[in-house]
Amino acid sequence: MSTGERLQAIDLRRVRAVSGMRRWWSRLPRGTRFAVLAVVAVLLYLLPVLNPPIITTPDSDFATVLFTVTTYCLAALGLNVVVGMAGLLDLGYVGFYAVGAYSVAMFASPSSSIATKYPWLVCVPIAIALSMIAGAILGGPTLRLRGDYLAIVTLGFGEIVRLSAVNSPGLGAAAGITSIPHPPGALNGQPIFSVLDAKPYYWLGLTLVFVVVALVRNIENSRVGRSWLAIREDEDAAELMGVPTFKFKLWAFAIGAAVGGLSGAMFAGKQGFVSPDSFPVLTSVLFLAAVVVGGAGNRLGVIVGAIAVAYLPERFRGFQNSRYMIFGLALILMSIFRPQGLIPNRRREVELADRKLDEVGVEVNA
Amino acid sequence: MPEKILEIDEVTLRFGGVTALDGVSFHITVGEILGLIGPNGAGKTTCFNVMTGVYQPTSGSVRFEGEPLGRRKRHEITRLGIARTFQNIRLFPEMTAVENVMVGADARHHTSVVGALVRSRRHRQEEQEGREKAMELLRFMGIDSRAGDAARNLPYGYQRRLEIARALATGPKLLCLDEPAAGFNPNEKAELLELIRKIRDQGYTVLLIEHDMRLVMGVTDRIVVLEFGRKIAEGSPSEIRENPAVIAAYLGVPEDAA
Incomplete structure (x- = not known):
């Protein structure tokens, strides 16, 4: 019993520390909050220009790294809708990222098999739509499964997408598709988006992150977000209270897929070329790691997670050979000492604390 | 008859x-x-x-x-x-009391994903109406003083009443x-x-x-x-x-x- 009480005390302290921050923030006047956010946003946009020491990456182009971070942020935000909010474990998220990237490649590149040569900007909505459809196609038959079974099927989906690309001559097979056009725009006769300067890509990516954060927030604070939460907590009770659980789970999948597809479209527009090698299972794992490390269910948390997953390995390129070993070690340590993530979701944190108390045999719910 | x-x-x-x-x-x-x-x-x-x-x-x-x-x-x-409660309480434990009831009220709402995305008028109207209805039901059941608490933190008797409020919210x-x-x-x-x-x-x-x-x-x-x-x-x-x-x-x- 005393172990339980001690644990409870620790957890309470932890919960209070985090919620103290939250309270402090929510009590600031609206104007102050807005000003703080504006300053942070401006600093973020200026990052590649300022090139601040320590933060900058000595071994690779800083703006390119920052752009990669934004694509990971987008992917993590999308995956968070599925995993963090609706509580559906998706291990094949890279599949949607690939569908987005390949959609842009197919419709934009002159060297693809259909060669419609649409401009990049037209291809992005196509990529989002096709990713959503892919999400619905995967979700339709599989969302009737729960827990582990769903995870296994999604894991297969990610691989199927990659292997389909490898084996389809129409999709460029193993060689992939080249000469994908960059996003449009010119300044003084020079294209804004080129291979020479990654800064504009980063700015575009950062803007999209802001937009997606705002949209996801709107959904979270609505009937839809409430339904996801209810499904995560007790799916049967939710259904009996009139929540069309299957429909909303499918929506979670489709929305997550759409954001993943957008991320893939950004990747293709910057890279100018896609091949199956860009979409290994490991990428799914990294996306999921971003969500879990950051704190599933918390938007700010998963962004921090995405930064940790995408930026840190680049920053410490010097340790090239042991990168993944250190990364793995960090994950293990995280899961032992901070399983709720760096910036946890308020509710998830309590759910985890409960589970721990249950383990030591303490009555939590009278 | x-x-x-x-x-x-x-x-x-x-x-x-x-x-x-x-x-x-x-x-x-x-x-x-x-x-x-x-x-x-x-x-x-x-x-x-x-x-x-x-x-x-x-x-x-x-x-x-x-x-x-x-x-x-x-x-x-x-x-x-037809609405029901459960023999073994099945609330959404981490949601607040008022949110629990709002889930019930959502059974009569029609906001779509798109409506929520752009915060449409209907969405805002339904949100407000749902919250008011939920608070009213909590008052009716005599548990409105704990509206903002997570369901799991409510006393047992309150949880039972909350279940009834949630069921009533489905209309x-x-x-x-x-x-x-x-x-x-x-x-x-x-x-x-x-x-x-x-x-x-x-x-x-x-x-x-x-x-x-x-x-x-x-x-x-x-x-x-x-x-x-x-x-x-x-x-x-x-x-x-x-x-x-x-x-x-x-x-x-x-x-x-x-």
């Missing part, structure tokens, strides 16, 4: 070799409080589950307002107007309460009795599963008794009290039978 809101017609439900319900028929009249009683394992909760679409009857049918439920999904049945015509007084002391039971009457007076029809005979006798208009999946009696509380089959099966105790 009073109108029947729900008719259960020769419903049989088998799980493998076990017959949980055996040709059960009864009906609920609009505006009444019907008690469903019987010893443990008699099939009362199973009966609830058939009515709310959790199980499909092996044979027989359930009609709500004259229409067979058929193979309707559970959430569709809720929208038709039901028929409210099914599965042992709402389980674990209550006599005082709390008396309060709940009063609440159930108040709910009926607001125009709801109530189906009540309950173990406590005094509570059932005090509040119901009619009682249906199940034993081993069969209906053994039906009638007014005083008739049931005198019924020898019921006394033998369930009451058995002389003081209660008196």
Whole structure:
């Protein structure tokens, strides 16, 4: 019993520390909050220009790294809708990222098999739509499964997408598709988006992150977000209270897929070329790691997670050979000492604390 | 002739070799409080589950307002107007009390994903309306002082009441309460009795599963008794009290039978 009480005390302290921050923030006047956010946003946009020491990456182009971070942020935000909010474990998220990237490649590149040569900007909505459809196609038959079974099927989906690309001559097979056009725009006769300067890509990516954060927030604070939460907590009770659980789970999948597809479209527009090698299972794992490390269910948390997953390995390129070993070690340590993530979701944190108390045999719910 | 809101017609439900319900028929009249009683394992909760679409009857049918439920999904049945609570409390533990009730209220809302994305007018209207309705129901149940607390942190009695509030929020015509007084002391039971009457007076029809005979006798208009999946009696509380089959099966105790 005393172990339980001690644990409870620790957890309470932890919960209070985090919620103290939250309270402090929510009590600031609206104007102050807005000003703080504006300053942070401006600093973020200026990052590649300022090139601040320590933060900058000595071994690779800083703006390119920052752009990669934004694509990971987008992917993590999308995956968070599925995993963090609706509580559906998706291990094949890279599949949607690939569908987005390949959609842009197919419709934009002159060297693809259909060669419609649409401009990049037209291809992005196509990529989002096709990713959503892919999400619905995967979700339709599989969302009737729960827990582990769903995870296994999604894991297969990610691989199927990659292997389909490898084996389809129409999709460029193993060689992939080249000469994908960059996003449009010119300044003084020079294209804004080129291979020479990654800064504009980063700015575009950062803007999209802001937009997606705002949209996801709107959904979270609505009937839809409430339904996801209810499904995560007790799916049967939710259904009996009139929540069309299957429909909303499918929506979670489709929305997550759409954001993943957008991320893939950004990747293709910057890279100018896609091949199956860009979409290994490991990428799914990294996306999921971003969500879990950051704190599933918390938007700010998963962004921090995405930064940790995408930026840190680049920053410490010097340790090239042991990168993944250190990364793995960090994950293990995280899961032992901070399983709720760096910036946890308020509710998830309590759910985890409960589970721990249950383990030591303490009555939590009278 | 009073109108029947729900008719259960020769419903049989088998799980493998076990017959949980055996040709059960009864009906609920609009505006009444019907008690469903019987010893443990008699099939009362199973009966609830058939009515709310959790199980499909092996044979027989359930009609709500004259229409067979058929193979309707559970959430569709809720929208038709049958709401329920659970024998073992099944709230959304990490959501606040008011959010729990709002989930129920959402059963009558139509905001789509797109509407939520762009914060459409209907979305904002429904959000506000849902919150107000939820608060009103919490007040009605007498638990509005804890509206902002996570459901899991509420005292047991409050959780039971919250479940009723959540069920009422779905806008039901028929409210099914599965042992709402389980674990209550006599005082709390008396309060709940009063609440159930108040709910009926607001125009709801109530189906009540309950173990406590005094509570059932005090509040119901009619009682249906199940034993081993069969209906053994039906009638007014005083008739049931005198019924020898019921006394033998369930009451058995002389003081209660008196």
